Amino acid sequence: MDFDVIIGFETHVELKTQTKLFCSCAVDYEASPNSRICPVCTGQPGALPVLNKRAVQFTVKAGLALGCMVNRHSRFARKNYFYPDLPKGYQISQYERPFCQDGLLEITGDDGKPYPVGIKRVHLEEDAGKLVHSSSSFESSTHSFVDYNRSSVPLLEIVTDHERNPLRSVQEARGYLEKLRQILRYIEISDCSIEKGQFRCDVNISFDPEARRPLAIDRRSKTWPPSSSSWMPWNTRSRGSPRSWSPRGDDSGDKALRRGQEGDLADEEQRGRARLPLFP
Numbered sequence: 001m002d003f004d005v006i007i008g009f010e011t012h013v014e015l016k017t018q019t020k021l022f023c024s025c026a027v028d029y030e031a032s033p034n035s036r037i038c039p040v041c042t043g044q045p046g047a048l049p050v051l052n053k054r055a056v057q058f059t060v061k062a063g064l065a066l067g068c069m070v071n072r073h074s075r076f077a078r079k080n081y082f083y084p085d086l087p088k089g090y091q092i093s094q095y096e097r098p099f100c101q102d103g104l105l106e107i108t109g110d111d112g113k114p115y116p117v118g119i120k121r122v123h124l125e126e127d128a129g130k131l132v133h134s135s136s137s138f139e140s141s142t143h144s145f146v147d148y149n150r151s152s153v154p155l156l157e158i159v160t161d162h163e164r165n166p167l168r169s170v171q172e173a174r175g176y177l178e179k180l181r182q183i184l185r186y187i188e189i190s191d192c193s194i195e196k197g198q199f200r201c202d203v204n205i206s207f208d209p210e211a212r213r214p215l216a217i218d219r220r221s222k223t224w225p226p227s228s229s230s231w232m233p234w235n236t237r238s239r240g241s242p243r244s245w246s247p248r249g250d251d252s253g254d255k256a257l258r259r260g261q262e263g264d265l266a267d268e269e270q271r272g273r274a275r276l277p278l279f280p
């Protein structure tokens, strides 16, 4: 049986700031464990976060480079969950109002033509700490350590759009990740070192046997970069011409402002449009 495939990515990128997202602790990947921590990034009672301005600038820069609309008003949210590397018991992230949304990243499609992959959102959040197990195998580990140096390091999350020009083959997925990493390195907001975990992604793969919705099978993987054998040769049965789509932002002057319209965002706030073109 042939399948249509839709591939989605949530890519996390550690930003190249000197200090963490909500405190003045240094971002230092070479430091000894738990030597770059303070009451804020370890979630001590009464500690108050202060937002890193440079991290916000980097986020907007990434949004512009990806042809996104930059929201005039944005909001952080608490994502509550328990894990030993998260001392606060919640992660400060974004949900309703990300800094940037509705962008694109142009790659070469399977047909050899330019294909603008839809970017759903670009938001800012804090990284968690890191667990270090006593053995390379989790099952055989007898104990684990936790290093909070990475706790609250600025983390960019870039999410592809599964409905608007999604990725539909392994080749396109690979092209997307390589192009994305290239752009983020070019605008100098991250070194995107894969060995240091500065560029990592969750993958959401949907298989659709008869090109109908809802999709039939959903598989998630958290591995990237994969081993060479992981780029399996399965591919789409066929793909029609990509839907014609261009980035928002072709208005000018006052027209570049419009009312937020979606759901709970339909309030009196106005959102500006990014018009970008850092890249041709």
Ligand SMILES: [Zn+2]
Residues within 6 Å of the ligand: 020, 023, 024, 025, 036, 037, 038, 039, 040, 041, 042
């Ligand atoms: Zn700190």
